[in-house]
Amino acid sequence: MCVPLYPEGKLQKFRPGVPGPEFLVNTKGKFSMNSIIANRKSKSLVEKTAEIIFTVCAFFAVLAVLSITVYMFLNGTPALVKVGITDILFGTVWKPASADPSYGILFVILTSIVGTTLAILLGVPIGVLTAVFLAETAPKSIARLVKPAIELLAGIPSVIYGLLGILLLCPAMYKLEQKIFAGSQTHQFTGGANLISAVIVLAIMILPTVINISESALRSIPVSLKAASLAMGASKIQTIFKVLIPAAKSGIVTAIVLGVGRAIGEAMAISLVSGSSVNTPLPFNSVRFLTTAIVSEMGYAADLHRQVLFTIGLVLFVFIMIINLTLTRILKGGAKND
Amino acid sequence: MTNSIYQKKFRLSDHILSSLINISALFSIVLLIGIMGYVFIRGIPRISLQFLTTVPSTIRGTFGIAGNILNTLYIILITLLIATPLGVGSAIYLNEYAKPGKAVRLIEFTTETLSGIPSIIFGLFGMVFFGSPSGPFGMLSRLLFGKAVGLGYSILTGALTLTLMVLPLITRNTQEALKTVPSTYRSGALGIGATKWYMIRTILLPSAMPGIITGIILAIGRIVGESAALLFTAGSGFLLPRTAAGFFKKIFESGGTLTIQLYLSMSKAQYDAAFGIAAVLLIIVLGINFLTKILSGKFDVSKRD
Numbered sequence: 277m278c279v280p281l282y283p284e285g286k287l288q289k290f291r292p293g294v295p296g297p298e299f300l301v302n303t304k305g306k307f308s309m310n311s312i313i314a315n316r317k318s319k320s321l322v323e324k325t326a327e328i329i330f331t332v333c334a335f336f337a338v339l340a341v342l343s344i345t346v347y348m349f350l351n352g353t354p355a356l357v358k359v360g361i362t363d364i365l366f367g368t369v370w371k372p373a374s375a376d377p378s379y380g381i382l383f384v385i386l387t388s389i390v391g392t393t394l395a396i397l398l399g400v401p402i403g404v405l406t407a408v409f410l411a412e413t414a415p416k417s418i419a420r421l422v423k424p425a426i427e428l429l430a431g432i433p434s435v436i437y438g439l440l441g442i443l444l445l446c447p448a449m450y451k452l453e454q455k456i457f458a459g460s461q462t463h464q465f466t467g468g469a470n471l472i473s474a475v476i477v478l479a480i481m482i483l484p485t486v487i488n489i490s491e492s493a494l495r496s497i498p499v500s501l502k503a504a505s506l507a508m509g510a511s512k513i514q515t516i517f518k519v520l521i522p523a524a525k526s527g528i529v530t531a532i533v534l535g536v537g538r539a540i541g542e543a544m545a546i547s548l549v550s551g552s553s554v555n556t557p558l559p560f561n562s563v564r565f566l567t568t569a570i571v572s573e574m575g576y577a578a579d580l581h582r583q584v585l586f587t588i589g590l591v592l593f594v595f596i597m598i599i600n601l602t603l604t605r606i607l608k609g610g611a612k613n614d
Numbered sequence: 615m616t617n618s619i620y621q622k623k624f625r626l627s628d629h630i631l632s633s634l635i636n637i638s639a640l641f642s643i644v645l646l647i648g649i650m651g652y653v654f655i656r657g658i659p660r661i662s663l664q665f666l667t668t669v670p671s672t673i674r675g676t677f678g679i680a681g682n683i684l685n686t687l688y689i690i691l692i693t694l695l696i697a698t699p700l701g702v703g704s705a706i707y708l709n710e711y712a713k714p715g716k717a718v719r720l721i722e723f724t725t726e727t728l729s730g731i732p733s734i735i736f737g738l739f740g741m742v743f744f745g746s747p748s749g750p751f752g753m754l755s756r757l758l759f760g761k762a763v764g765l766g767y768s769i770l771t772g773a774l775t776l777t778l779m780v781l782p783l784i785t786r787n788t789q790e791a792l793k794t795v796p797s798t799y800r801s802g803a804l805g806i807g808a809t810k811w812y813m814i815r816t817i818l819l820p821s822a823m824p825g826i827i828t829g830i831i832l833a834i835g836r837i838v839g840e841s842a843a844l845l846f847t848a849g850s851g852f853l854l855p856r857t858a859a860g861f862f863k864k865i866f867e868s869g870g871t872l873t874i875q876l877y878l879s880m881s882k883a884q885y886d887a888a889f890g891i892a893a894v895l896l897i898i899v900l901g902i903n904f905l906t907k908i909l910s911g912k913f914d915v916s917k918r919d
Contacts, residue, residue, distance in 0.1 A: 333703025541732020
């Protein structure tokens with residue numbers, strides 16, 4: 277026999293997503309202890325808890341970024357105040373350990389900017405052309421082999437690139453250096469650990485990023501564009517360079533920005549191939565990047581020196597934030613165009 | 615005669631550009647094969663049972679990476695234990711509960727930002743936030759035990775730092791997987807009376823499982839390859855614990871992963887050992903790539919049998 281579950285007039289509103297059997301079959305004619313009313317209450321409690329837990333999980337990322345920002349500023353600004361903003365950011369003498377210490381990081385900042393720019397100039401053309409090869413000109417069978425290989429390149433730990441850099445690149449650089457500066461009296465020999473070595477390692481490291489993103493941008497271009505261009509009599513190469521690459525512009529720019537982010541933030545791969553003294557960023561100089569300065573000096577730095585290293589970290593952080601904001605702006609613009 | 619439509623016009627620029635394309639592609643491919651080949655040729659002969667099962671000792675004259683392997687496993691395990699529930703939960707919220715608006719945009723922006731922050735910054739942050747006595751953990755211990763003690767250089771500090779780093783990876787992969795679950799699955803489950811959480815637990819999560827596992831495997835790859843974020847958080851310990859209690863206490867002690875040991879060996883110019891570790895790392899990376907390839911085939915539920 278059927279017993280109405282809710283008293284007359286108190287029938288619950290039907291809520292989507294919540295099961296609402298309005299009648300309970302009870303052969304003994306009375307409510308059992310397993311009443312679905314109680315069940316429903318505990319269920320809605322579980323539902324609420326689940327939603328709250330998921331919301332908390334989601335806001336964890338916000339909390340993380342917030343605390344990273346706060347802590348980077350908390351630890352990076354004291355040195356700026358103590359030494360003076362202009363003395364740190366525009367000073368060119370880096371002597372943290374001397375009796376009269378000087379903490380100018382201008383050359384460190386410049387090295388990071390110059391190094392990243394050169395790495396981009398070297399890596400992006402090769403990367404974009406490889407992407408063109410994969411997306412347009414390569415025979416399918418070859419593309420199918422090469423694509424996973426490129427993805428693999430992205431997964432190789434950065435330290436391994438550094439290891440190969442030391443053993444293969446630096447000796448070659450040293451030979452080149454000996455030839456170029458054979459008669460020079462003023463040049464300080466670096467043993468091959470110089471800006472060029474670091475730039476080459478960085479360029480290789482950004483290749484997979486650039487290739488993957490440019491390739492998917494090229495593949496997402498509507499076929500009609502390509503067909504139209506070919507039908508008008510343009511050759512395949514003309515189509516690629518005058519139609520496809522301009523059409524994939526926003527994807528390629530995204531690839532470049534991500535490449536910049538990766539290159540400017542890389543530390544371990546270049547810490548041993550870039551040399552170990554703060555210097556003007558010239559090709560054959562031993563140089564220090566923002567990242568390598570932190571890696572190689574944090575181990576023994578104390579007091580003000582340590583705080584200045586955090587300031588270097590803060591400068592890097594600000595650069596990265598600018599890059600991230602640019603990226604979101606580009607992606608938003610791209611979404612609007614579609 | 616040059617205007618004949620039967621003869622293709624010779625364009626110098628076409629030939630130059632197309633050979634440039636081929637040269638670039640060749641360069642990228644040769645580079646990859648060269649890197650893998652060189653590391654394996656120099657590294658594989660170094661790998662032996664002794665290399666994998668001992669720790670560095672000047673008395674016994676051994677150099678092995680057993681301690682580093684254990685540390686790597688510890689860090690992978692602890693990081694994933696914290697990051698997986700957080701990442702999956704966040705993805706579920708974004709995909710199933712949240713209504714589009716400011717909050718969602720904020721969460722997605724911060725997740726994106728988190729994945730763009732370089733690992734050295736995570737390292738600095740982890741060092742002061744989790745490790746140092748003046749960080750929140752130090753303050754907590756002062757409240758509880760009356761003494762400000764941070765986690766210092768320990769496996770736990772490293773794992774907590776890496777949690778922040780791999781979180782976006784897991785969130786994004788889970789989200790992608792949830793998006794491929796057809797909405798008919800959801801309405802079907804809700805329609806026959808399942809509650810939302812029940813539907814998520816029994817329908818969505820199993821359907822999205824390959825995506826979640828892909829995220830986890832990618833996270834393992836990232837943890838294995840990470841060095842800058844761990845150098846100042848997990849430190850560089852390389853010994854195995856001697857007692858059973860030591861295995862538990864180990865998480866509060868410093869422990870360098872394989873990658874850290876590789877970096878240290880290479881800065882001490884012990885290149886043979888470095889190549890041995892590099893070969894081990896490459897084998898792990900290859901394995902991870904292979905696994906994700908298999909899983910991504912099973913990604914799309916609607917294409918499954």
